[in-house]
Amino acid sequence: MATTTATQRRAEAKREYDAFLAVCPSRQLLDAIADKWVTLVLTALDAGPARYSQLSRQIAGVSQKMLTQTLRTLERDGLVERTVTASVPVRVDYALTPLGASLVAVIAHLKDWAEVHMPDVQQSRRRYDRRARDAG
Amino acid sequence: MATTTATQRRAEAKREYDAFLAVCPSRQLLDAIADKWVTLVLTALDAGPARYSQLSRQIAGVSQKMLTQTLRTLERDGLVERTVTASVPVRVDYALTPLGASLVAVIAHLKDWAEVHMPDVQQSRRRYDRRARDAG
């Protein structure tokens, strides 16, 4: 039936594209660092190893759920190393792995661009909003 | 009353930190490019200007709602320029601005890192998952 063809084709194209994205390294990286807390934790650890509670205090806005979740993901990705010292109470230290450190270096480039160009972006936003308001 | 102090302090710390993040250029940039479609549209336009329908076909997985929304945001940020040609039917062209092009250059660094190191990340993930399965 011709009625379903267009929809089916679209659906299949989407599936294919999703499959492509799933194996695309750039996309995987973006997925990994896009998260709000990932970059904050990574840059916090760039200053040196830290304990869970230190990170929790330093990254003041994070809930403990998100901090734990973020650290687990980073550990799974091999970007952060988790060291448990069996004492009472338990002590857990987190540190960047060499891989994690190399990623922080790349993120630093983003930071550089941001510090130079974000003012331009903001100005553009203001102008855009002003036009929209004047037009509306 | 002492019972509310801890909670209040936490809440205030969070507000302050959120305010800090709101003016942090790096965070703003991350917010801007973290989006799944932003980088895809940006890199698609890096190959040259394109019309709405071209982008829609090229980025096969995107819904037309998300494409429009992404393009509007990029236009607002001054990263993409939108040119309307009043014909019947209307024709709309999108192109990177110099600012947008400079951002794509930075994103390319991410891409480079991804192509080199994502295999390591994936291996780490497999190892982590295997350990977790064996332990469970």
Add this chain to the structure above:
DNA sequence: CAGCATCCTTTAAGATACTG
């Protein structure tokens, strides 16, 4: 101290139908 489990709300994203 460093979490885990649960519930609950807010937000983002997708499908769908219609328009200048």
Add this chain to the structure above:
DNA sequence: CAGTATCTTAAAGGATGCTG
């Protein structure tokens, strides 16, 4: 062609209480 408007679903995130 290039969108807008609306509705609904998926999921991310936060608050809270409990544990080795």
